[in-house]
Amino acid sequence: MDTLNRTPKISLKDVNKVYKSKKGDVQALKDLDLSVKEGEFLVIVGASGCGKTTLLNLVAGFDSATSGEVLLDGDPVTGITPECGMIFQQYALFPWKTVQENVEFGLKMKRVPKQERQEQGEKYIELVGLTGFEKSYPHHLSGGMKQRVSIARSLANDPKVMLLDEPFAALDAMTRQVLQEQLVHIYEKHRKTILFITHSIDEALLLSSRIVVMTARPGRIAQEIVNDLPHPRNADVQLSERYMELKRTIWDNVQAEVMKSMEVEIG
Ligand SMILES: Nc1ncnc2c1ncn2[C@@H]1O[C@H](COP(=O)(O)OP(=O)(O)O)[C@@H](O)[C@H]1O
Ligand SMILES: [Mg+2]
Secondary structure (H helix, E strand, C coil): CHHHHHCCCEEEEEEEEEEEECCEEEEEEEEEEEEECCCCEEEEECCCCCCHHHHHHHHHCCCCCCEEEEEECCEECCCCCCCEEEECCCCCCCCCCCHHHHHHHHHHHCCCCHHHHHHHHHHHHHHCCCCCCCCCCHHHCCHHHHHHHHHHHHHHCCCCEEEEECCCCCCCHHHHHHHHHHHHHHHHHHCCEEEEEECCHHHHHHHCCEEEEECCCCECEEEEEECCCCCCCCHHHHCCHHHHHHHHHHHHHHHHHHHHHHHHHHC
16 A cells, blocks of 8 residues: 555656657757655646656657656556546537537547446536537637637546646637636645646646646756645735745746757857
8 A cells, every 4th residue: 555655656767759840950958857745736847848748748658658657556657548537728629519519529439338438527517617519609709708618528538647748828818818717726635646838937826735846958857846836726825935935946946947948049
């Protein structure tokens, strides 16, 4: 039992990822070590191009590491697993399917009987606040609503791990805030292990239990911070000294990495 509890939900050990391309090799990740505990809400922040999506793709099993280990529950990730639900910035819904059909898609694939599928679908549609839109098609929905459909669809598959790649980056500020609050609510209710990527420090501070800052490419871990801000992280918390202090520490690190990445580009 003891050893079980200590096995991280996700762990990356000495991971390197090199993309081969005609213009030469691109080292996206270098000697990266990271572990995520079960039930943790880990947010990764880092400059554009530092390897965040690469990291997530390795965990999701969409791609494999050039060297090193990527483990889920202590076992090597060898391909896409239903354990992980992935949510992208671009909603990736089936445009020809209704909200309900999109949400039920994974359950249909698993041959869950129609009645049960419908009940599950409705439950998650309600959880993300889309009751009444079951029969709508994605092109009739706003960006925020589409992203809520993606979240409901992911949750309907009951993943143990949710991987989110800048899911709210394309949304306006107010919609983003509503979805952030919803995600915190879902996390508190379902306690999934969450690996969330963003380039917004405020978003990281609002959502996470721990924050990891990545270095400029090739990506490694530059800094780890336990986010001890109290919940709910309302306006009072966001104006507190501790908030400002954490924000400044992270910003200093991110800024240093952005500068480095610019130097690399300018050469
Ligand atoms: N399939 C690919 N082939 C070649 N280079 C790639 C490929 N995917 C990503 N890269 C490069 O790897 C680096 C990291 O990319 P990515 O993981 O998408 O970064 P981020 O998500 O942090 O913006 C970037 O320099 C990017 O151009
Ligand atoms: Mg990315």
